[in-house]
Amino acid sequence: MQVTPLTNALGAVVEGVDVRDPGDDFAAVHAALLEHEVIFFPGVHLTEDEHMALGRRFGTPSIFPVSRHLGATEPVLTTIVDHPGQANAADHWHTDVTWIAEPPKIALLTAVDIPERGGDTLWASGTAAYEALTPKFQDWLAGMTVVHSVEGFLMGVRKKLGDDGDDLVDALRRGYPPVEHPLVRTHPETGRRALMYSSEFMTRVVGVSDDESRAVLDFVGSWIKDVRFHVRWHWSPGDLAIWDERSTAHRAAGDHFPHARSIRRLEIDGDRPFFDPTR
Template identity: 35%
Template sequence: MSLAYTATDSAAPFQLRPVTPSVGAEVSGIDLTESLDEKAVAALRAALIEHGVLFFRDQPVTPDHQVAFARRFGHVPKVPDSMFLVHEANPHVSVLLNDADRPPTVNNWHSDYSFAPLPDFASVLRSVVVPDCGGDTVWAGMFAAWDGLPDRMQQHLDGLTATHDFMKLYERPVKKRLWEGERGRLMEAARREFPPVSHPVVRPHPESGRKALFVNESFTRHIDGMSEQESRHLLAFLFEHCKAPEFQVRFRWSPDCVAMWDNRSVIHYAVADFHPARRLMHRVTVLERLREG
């Protein structure tokens, strides 16, 4: 794309270093606590579309800084207090906290809100407290996963749709505590708000047009129009295919890192290897437009 910048562009408002050929790039020379000009925002957006996930180190942003940065790319909704803890100082920031009493329960490959009629565009995650060891996040590039399929499989998948279901993840036993007490009432409201929805198995990216797989093991329930057995086998193949190391980038967090990723072209996995250590993250969601309803 014409807006993309590289580390060799003398006019670039930042430096960009790809981490792997398939997905991920580190950004330096930019301060996310400052207001970015339109040129920088356009360049970051182009880099995000090209690389899927961007990493920023040494960014001591506040929740307000994080929200202001995210708003340069789209609509930032308030956090649904059913599924997530809400930051007390900013209702647009979700608090992801794990410690001895709150073991991690999202160690599944997923794309944020793929169960919604309008899935999330981007997620902006900041590390506040990280374990001395472990707690990495892994992303898989779904452009590369699509490109890595044989031609016959691509032809078979193109045009298919799949049902994504909020309950596929949240009905699991590890999520039991979310359904207890007052929070259970909020979760039931979320279940009603997000009934199962169908999305193309292969989605052209809305900005680049490049094709990406759009399935994930957390929320994709079945392939529409297939028998249960056929759907189960095909999804099992696709879920395993997307885990290939050639499609992945793994990020080791340190305090004050920010990762921004495009849910339309990557899936991610929070590695749950650090319990009972404390891990505290702040996340902000970006939508392409306001969700209906």
């Protein structure tokens, strides 16, 4: 198996392994994911069954809260289509579903229909961003707690569904009250620290004034957007990306309209984020 890093912050291309059925190579794939935070397998063209089976190697595939509301009792692959009639809801820096207490730990995304130009995805390493801070700023941010809210997600639902989304909005608001997560998160497997960032879901820092909260979140937002901490992937149909949701944020560039873009995603259940001051 060859692992070729893409930037100094994160990301690597993995070749020489049959990711459809990695067998004993799975441990090496998993280790590459932990080390590089997002790994790419060009042109593998996973079927839906293969996609789900690979996801199960990493853990328990998630039932997305929206799918659950619509009656799903088994995990489902989510196909996300962005076209002129349906704006790209992921065109901002975020970590997926941080508005729940135990957000997903890993995501597996494969490209289905890709425009000729544009539609790239960018990832930011919260680990690299944290480690590039001076110790004084690391100490200042570590231990801060941030409220994450479903409201940012509901704005997208309203945009997409209009009044038809009323039931879903009510159900998600009832089912998912605001939740607190650490701003600096300790990775449960590697022990490394990472900034946890999700622009539309983070509403305020706990225990400080409104002005102070805004200043902290503005700083972290501008810091994580620094290109030093990024990798950018230009998709071809069939490419597979697997990323660690516990240490990265990502953004889908909404620059491909009027051409449509279609991807298929699976999330893997995660644990409650925590900060461990002793690690």
